[in-house]
Amino acid sequence: MHEYETIIGIETHVQLSTLTKAFCSCPYIYGSQPNTTICPVCMGSPGALPVLNSKVIEFAVKVGLALNCSLSMSSKFDRKQYFYPDLPKGYQISQFDIPIATGGFIDLDLPTEFGGGHRRFGITRVHMEEDAGKLLHSGTGSYSQVDLNRAGVPLLEIVSEPDMRSGLEAAEYAAEIQRLVRYLGVSNGNMQEGSLRCDVNVSVRPVGQSAFGTKVEIKNMNSFSAMHRAIDFEISRQVDLYNKGQADQIIQETRLWEDGSQRTVTMRKKEGLADYRYFPEPDLPNVVLANEFVDNIRSSLPELPEIKRRRYEKMGLSMQDVLFLADDMQVADFFDEAVEKGADVKLASNWIMGDIAAYLKNEKLSINDIKLTPQELAELIASIKGGTISGKIGKEILFELIAKGGTVKGLIKEKDLVQIVDPLEIEKMVEKVLSENPKQLQQYRGGKTKLQGYFAGQVMKESKGKANPVLLNKILLEKLKSSS
C-alpha cells in the first residue's frame, strides 16, 4: 500500500430546496405519486419555454461564497444534449464554460476517532443545472415507465479538485458539503432521498509517478460510510491490480457500489468522450449578478461550520466537542444561546452531547423539536453548580423540561426539589436511618464498612434524593464512627 498514492476527485449534485422547480412553477415533493407535479415546461411540450427561478441564483451564490469561490458576475446557461427517456427536452439546461462560481476551497476537521487533522480541499467549480426525471423499470424488464416529477428540479453541481487521498477524506469532504448546504438552508442534503449525490473519481499511481493513473468513477453510494468503504475497496482493487502487474486492467469506467456484497462492479465502460454538443441556451438571458445582490447575500450568510469550529476551539472545547456541536447548526445555535445565557461552556457541551443528544437520537427528534430552551439549560446548569439541586435531580428535571417544558425554578418549587444543605436536617435523617437499621449498623461496626453505601442510599431515599451527597456522606461517616 505504501508505494501507491490515491487521487480522488468528487462531483457532488446538491438538490436545491426551492419551493418550485428551476424553470417552471411546479413544486417538487419527494415521494409524490409519479407525474403529479409536472407541466408543459418540465415535460418538454412543444412550444414550452424555461423561465429561471431567481431563488436558484440566490442559492448558487450562497454556496459559491460559502465555498470561497470567485463568482462569475455574468454567466449563462448552456444545453447539454443527449437522448434519454428521463430527459424530456433531449437536452439538460446546465452551465458549461462559464459556471457561476469557480476556484474555491473547503476546510474541514477529520474526526478524532480517525486520528483527527485539518484539511483544505480545492473546489474547481459550482454550476447550476436541472435534474432529470426517473425511470421505473418493470419487474419483467419488458417495459419502463417515466416519472417526470423530478425533471427540472434545480441542482448545483460542485466539482472538487483531485485533492482527496483516502476514503475517509472523501467521505468527510462530502459530509462537510452536506453540513454547509444545510447551514445555508439551500438543501436538505439528504443522501437517501438523493438530495446529495456524489460521483467519485478514483485513481491510483505509484508514488513518484507524475502522470495520473486511469480514473474510475464510482456511483451509487447513499451514505458517507458507504463512500468511505466503496473508495477504500476501489483503492485496494486498483492497488492489487498494480501489484499483480495488471495495471492495464484498470480501465476508464463507471462502477457501482454494491452495498450488499461490499464491492464495486462495472456499470458501463466509457468508450471515448461523450460529445454533448454544448451550446448557449437561447431561451434564457445571461445571468448577470449585481454587486448589491451579492453583497446582500454575503452579509446574510450564517456563521459557517469552519468558522464555528475555530471559535469553539478557542472557547476551550475539545475537538470531539467542537465537531459534535458544529455538526448541526441548530445544535450549535442551541449551545451558543445557552452559553450566552450564562451556561458554563464545558457543562453545556456535556449536557447537549450526553443526555440531550441521547434523547434526540432515541426519539428521532431535532433539537428544535424539544421543549427545553437554551435559557433553561443554562438555568439548570447554574442550579446544579450553585448547589440548589443535585446533579441527579438535575437529570430528572432535564427530561421533564425536554418533554413538557416549563422552567427549572418552577419545577424545583413545584416538586420541592431544593437540595437539603442544612447539616442538622441531614443529621436527623442519618440518625433515623441508623436507628431503623440496627442489624446493619452492627455488621458495619463489626468491620463490614462497605455498608456505608447502603446507609447513604437509605438516607438519600429518606431525603427523596434531595440531600446534598457530599454533606450526607460526611455526616454519615461521622455518625458511623462516633457511635462506635
Add this chain to the structure above:
Amino acid sequence: MPSPVQNPRILLSQCRFQLHFPPKPHNLQPNPRHFHCSKSKLSLSHQHQLVSEPQTSQSPSSWSPSSQILTIRESLLSRQKKAVEITRDYLNRLRQTEPQIRSFLHVSEEEAAMREAEDIDRKIEQNEELGPLAGVPIAVKDNICTADMPSTGGSRILEGYRPAVDATAVRRLRECGGIVIGKTNLDEFGMGSTTEASGFQVTANPWDVSRVPGGSSGGSAAAVSAGQCVVSLGSDTGGSVRQPASFCGVVGMKPTYGRVSRFGLMAYASSLDVIGCFGSSVMDTAILLGAISGHDRLDSTSSKHEVPNYASELASADLLESKPLSGLKVGIICETLGDGVDAGVISSIRAAASHFEELGSIVTEVSLPSFSLGLPAYYILASSESSSNLSRYDGIRYGNQVAADELNSLYKDSRAKGFGPEVKMRILMGTYALSAGYYDAYYKRAQQVRTLVQKGFKEALGENDILISPAAPSAAYKIGEKTNDPLAMYAGDIMTVNVNLAGLPALVLPCGFVEGGSAGLPVGLQMIGGAFDEAKLLKVGHIFERTLHGCRFVPSL
C-alpha cells in the same frame, strides 16, 4: 370570371409610378413586361363580397386596401351585421376556396367558431366593451399551439397532437375577441420556403395555383390573400412571414425579437424565431400586432419594452399632406439589388423608392458589406438550434411512437418515420456544426458573423430611419421548381435572414407586380427599422400603402 389583367401598357397608364419617375439611372425605368398592376374593378374581391367597403365606389386608380378589422367593427357596432354572419361567411369562403388553395391543416368546428361569434353578438347586444379583434376570423400557423385544435407544426411526428395550453399570442388574440377559425399549413416546423416541406400538403398561391405561396408561413399568407380569414399569425425565423407575404401580395410584419412572446411557438431556432402577423392592409396588421405584443412572464426573452398603440398612430397619419413622409431618411440596401435578383423585382423596388421620394423622403443607397455573409451564418445557427430544439420529438411523451424492442430503435424509428427529409437534413447539419472539433469553425464563427451583421445594421440605421429592400429575389415560383435544389431554395432567403440575425423588425407590403400567372404576381417591399421601431414602420407602410394608387393586391379566385 373575366381576367383582371388587361394590357399591361394600359394598366401602366393608370399606375402612378409611371407618372412620377424621377430623373434617375436608366435601370429605374420599370420594364413594362415585368411591371404592371392588376386592375381592381374587374376583380371579384372577397372583401367586397363579405363586407361592404367604402372604396367600392372609388375609381380603380385610387384603390387602396382598407382595414377589414375596422370595417367589421363598424358593421358590428352599427348592427349592420352579426358576428355569426361574418364568421359563417368566412367559413363558407374558406370551404369554397380550400380545395384549390389548401392553406389549412385544420379548420375549426363550425359550432365552436359560431359559439365564439355568438358570444361577441351577445356582448354587442348588452353593450359590453368589445376587444379590438371582436368577431375577426383569424387563422393561426400550425406551429403555434392552440388548446382546442390539433397543433402539428406541419410534422407527421405530431399528427393529432393537442397542446395543453394556448400559445400566449393565441390567448391574447382570443382575449381581444378574435375567433380562431383554423390552423394553417407550413413547411415542417418552419423549415422551408414554399410549404412543399409540409408533412401533410402543399399550399397553392392564390395568384396562380401552380405556384408556391412561399414559406414557411405559406398557409397563413395564402389564407389572408384568398380571403379565407381576415388576418393570420405566422412565424418568422429567416423570412417565413415576409417572403410568403411578398409571394401572396399581403402585408407581413416580422416584429423585433422579443416583441411577441414565443411561448407556445414550437421552437425552430429559438434565438431567431418570432411570431409575426399577416393582413391585407397595414392597419389590420398593426391591430393584430398590438393585440399580441408585450412582455410575457412565460418567455424570458420577451421584452418589457412598452407597446405603443400601433393602430391609433396610423389613424392619426395625415394623408392629405402633400409630402407626408417629408424628411424620412430611407436607405436602399444596394446589395439586395444586384445579381441573382429578378429584374422585375428590382424595378418594383426602384419604383417604390421613387414613390418614397414623391412622399418627401430622402432615399439614398446604403451598403451592408456583411450582407452576403448572413445566409451561411443563418443556416448554421438555425440548423444548430433546430437540431437541439427538435430533440424533444422522441416519441416518448407525445406524438407518434414507433413500437420497438429497445430504446435506440424506438428513437430512431419514431424520428425516421416522423420527420420529413428537410428536417432530417437540418438536424444533421446542426448536429455536425455543434460537434466537438467543429463548434469553433461553424457555430462560433457564425455567431461572429451575426455580430458583424448587427453592427452593419446599427450603422446603416444610424444614418437612415428605415432601410428598404426586396422581400425575396423573385416573385412566387412554380411548385416543384426548386424542390431538388435546396441551395437555390436557401438562396431565396438572402433578403430576409440578416434581419433575423439582427433581431430587427421588418414590414413587407406589396408594392408592384411582375409578369406571371394569369394576373401577374405580386412583389413585396421590405422595410427594416431599428429595434422596437414597429410603430414607425407601420406608419410609413400605411402612408406608402394609402398613396400607392393603381395597384390592387387581391387575387381573383
